[in-house]
Structures are given as structure tokens and as C-alpha cells.
Amino acid sequence: MAMLTRRTLMKGALVVGAYAGGMGLAGQLGKPASARAATTLLTRRTDALITDKGPTRAAMTYGDAEVPPVLRMRRGVPFALRLENGLDEPTTVHWHGLRIDNRMDGVPFLTQPYVYGGDGFDYAFTPPDAGTFWYHPHCNTLEQMGRGLAGVIVVEDPADPVFDAEIVLNLRDWRLGGDGQFIAQFKPRDAARAGTFGTVRTANWRQTPQYDAPAGGLVRLRIAATDVTRILTLNVDGADALVIAADGNPVADRFALDHLMIGPGQRLDLALRMPETEGAIAALMDLRGTKPTTLVTFRATGASLKRNLQDLPALAANLLSEPDLSAATEIPFILSASAEERPKDGICGSLGYNFWAINKVPWADDSGDPTAPLAEMKAGRTYIFNVENPTPQVHPLHLHGLAFKPMNSNKQALRPHFSDTYLILPDEKVQLALVADNPGDWVFHCHIIEHQKTGMTSYVRVT
């Protein structure tokens, strides 16, 4: 059935595996990483071929290749990796969506020291859930992510259905001028609104790349929206596509993709049924905004495999704690604009403004002044976050270390589903129900990074 291997389809996206099963101490969840991991991930500056104007200088990447590698892990298998910081500024790595030990969560000051240029940090954890996740810095985040530091994580499960091909898509924009070189990452007046948009759209750092896949075959598309600002409305032209997982977790009843909105930090796993005829093209589109944008194309190759989407087995569910709504404690989280005084400059960078707040408290996240937790929760108990968005903007709200179920929106019909990032609409009220089953200080913030960095950040404590 598998005519093409994953390796042949990954194209520029180098795959790094670092299963640490045989590596001893570094792989033990809950213990300090006392041994250096066999795999290293180097942050460094690089020239990048993003436009036809020649190399874009002073991009930032992870690893040896131009594009950050896809990190492959296995559910329940210890993983270890040493971050080596080759930048001339501090950084950290956050593993977005992975419910791991708080000490491995990558938030400077709150969970670990920042990692200076020339220094390293040993990350070691066991991913509890299979699915599509991603990794990025939590220090000088707008600049470092804007210049390239964002990669995709695939956590495999041996029971995953076999597809004819798998294609991982890291969707993001770049703030480049007409000469193909970086321009300022943000404009303050836009940070106070929807955020500052990129000028060049890419998938895996290429403009509208084309991938080959077997005609009539089933392709698993693992999509991560890693941009710092842009919200997408995804559709597929020229082929049928089913949504099989969202934000790392299988959907209970898979459904046809139809104008689905995802925001920064969110992921979508699609089962794409390739066209029958060799040479036929399908396209992943973004329909948000004034004109449709083709993000990626897929070209059918060879004789049709005659596969049927309905024959695809369901993905195995992740083992998440079901909230006990009869014994839940409710906690309000109200998003707002803010006009408080300038934040202090921090080692991990400040944008110099407070435009946003949660429960009236603006916090610029990676400045070393974390205020107090907005809520304290008892391990093992159920909580409901009553989130209200009276602002005129959409906000992708991300909670570290825990998984929640969105319920009872006054604006959207919600499917029962576990997630780590919720895209809240203007004037929406929603309930995020969760079991506080992972102790630690967990950041809860908007993933439009300008909003995060100008105050729309808080944290909760689980003890």
C-alpha cells in the first residue's frame, strides 16, 4: 500500500528522530537531565532562499538544514534533545501542545533559566499524546519566531493508520521588503489591532511549493500554523479532504474540510484523497481576506491507487482526563485592551508597549516580572475557564501543559474535542473545561505574538 516512503515526500524538511529509549537518564520524565542527549538542536543565523530576490540574510533556524527539522517522537517513548544556542541572544524551546514536565516547558523565569548564546540546555520528556505539535522559542519571541524559529513535531503511534504518503506543512509568513530582506517585525498601531502581517507567505519556507503523491492515494497532511499573526481559512481545491485531527487530538467524528479557520499555534491533520489522473493538481487554499491564496499544490503521480477516504480507520484517541463538570470550579478570564505604563525591558525582549491584558493585568510574558498566577488549581480537579472576549479582535488562546475541551460558545457550534489553543471570536464567551492533571506554572496567552508580548499573557498554577 505504501508506494512512496515518507522520506521521499518530505522534500526540504529534514527529519530528525531522537527516540531516547536506550539513552538512560536523560530520557526519564521527571528526573533532571543529567546526561547530555545524543541529539542536538542548534539555533543559528542563516541565509534563506525564500524569495526570488536572492538569499534573505539573518534568518534564524534550528539544525543544520535551512528549514527547521520535523522532530519525530513516539507516544510514551522518552525523548531527549540538547539545545545548543548559536545565536548572540538568549533563547529557550517551548514544545507547543505537549503535556510534559513543567521544567521542560521552556518559559524563561517561570520554568527554566533562559539559555545564553554559546550555552545549552538538555530537554528530556516523554510525549503522552500522539499527533501533530510544534516547537518554538519563548524568549524574544516575536523576533526569533519572525526570523524563522518554528518547527513541527510529529508524535507517532504504532497504531496510526498507514497512509500512502505523509506531508508535513509548516505554514508561515515573513516580514520582507521588496529586496527580500527583513523589515521591522511589527508596527505598534497594528500590534494594538489584529497584529502586523507578513508580506511573503510560505509553506516549509517556500512560496507555493508543489508535492508529488500517488494518484488516487490517501495522504496525511500535517498542517501547523506557525505564523506570529495570520489566521487562515483553509480549504482544499481539486480533491476531497477529511479533518481527522485538530490541535494534536483526533476529532470524534471526522468531517469534510470546508472553510475551516485556524489561528497561530493551531494544527490540523487532513486525510487528502489525491485526484485519479496522473498530473492532476489539488491545492491547499487560504480563503481568508480579500483574495484566495494558494498555499501548497499536490500533483498526482502514477496509476491510481483507487483508495477511498471512507476506508480509512479512525485514529486512536489520546488518553486525556475527562472533565467532571458536576464538580467543576469556574474561573473568569476576561480579555481586554490596556493602557498601562510601558513594561520594563527584559532580557528576553520587550516590544515597549502594553496594549492588552487578561483580567486587567498586562504581562509581557518573557520579561522577568511574572506578577502572580491568575488562578491556583488543585491537581486532579476539574476547572472551567469562563473566557470572554469583548475586544474587536480574534485571539488564539494557548494554554501550556494541559488540554481543555471548549464548550458552550455563544458564537460557534463546537464539536467535542480536546485542544491546547482556542480561537476566540470578537464578543464570544466560551467555556474551556479541563482537569488540572499536570502540576506546575502554565502560561495562558494569546498566540498572536504581538498581543502576547504587549500584555495578553498570564499564567495559572497547579499544585
Ligand SMILES: [Cu+2]
Ligand atoms: Cu490576541
